């Protein structure tokens with residue numbers, strides 16, 4: 001089983017991604033949390049409750065950054081509802097998060113599991129802090145797979161995608177590290193949305209996990225209808241996790257580089273394609289491969 005750490009700002013799609021990871025055989029050694037879609041305390045509570053619902057109280061949870069390194073703290077998108085889980089109230093977990101901070105946990109878990117994959121599905125603040133505190137992470141992490149950035153069209157401004165916009169200095173710090181990095185940007189994800197009626201066909205009514213996903217997605221489907229005029233679901237974070245489960249989910253991958261726009265202008269937080277071969281960038285998906293992984297996520301067994 002592939003060993004992973006998941007770093008998350010647990011909103012709705014993060015919760016689906018976490019369920020996808022544990023239901024498709026990834027060996028999740030720990031989940032680290034930070035502010036993004038909602039504040040880090042709510043994010044941490046969301047992760048504890050999702051893991052409890054899925055019967056995985058064995059996976060340790062570590063609280064991290066409450067705000068970006070430099071940027072002001074901004075509100076997450078209403079797409080995730082007031083509590084970050086589409087306002088679905090899950091039963092409380094009968095445990096709390098660890099006393100170890102997220103950056104220290106990333107280092108500690110990587111030290112115990114050299115070569116482990118770090119999947120980031122939120123801003124990169126924790127990862128930047130972990131690398132700054134422990135530069136030897138470059139010899140311990142096998143790869144960072146990061147959902148973030150936009151090649152041509154953003155989702156929080158015209159140019160910038162939420163995760164990298166939320167903390168652009170942290171994103172640039174991670175780019176400047178020499179840890180193998182694969183970026184899963186917003187553009188190809190937006191090309192692979194699932195209409196509400198198809199989602200209901202994919203997810204069996206009597207699946208406990210499937211019903212939770214449908215209930216959480218209701219808020220974001222309503223938001224997507226308001227924004228794009230179509231009742232559809234978009235799955236940014238699950239695409240990042242699905243790539244680690246089965247890299248064949250990527251139909252095309254380029255080797256290139258990104259530079260974060262850090263100046264305080266209209267482009268701030270944009271991930272601009274740049275010279276160099278620093279990272280792999282997924283530019284298209286095999287949607288059927290992704291859907292098969294989603295079906296497995298909600299299957300009853």
Ligand code: RIB
Pocket residue numbers: 009011012013014036037121122123147155161162163186236237
């Ligand atoms: O831009 C999409 C990303 O922003 C996803 O990680 C979503 O959860 C939000 O954090």
Ligand code: CA
Pocket residue numbers: 008009010011013014036037121122237
């Ligand atoms: Ca996220």
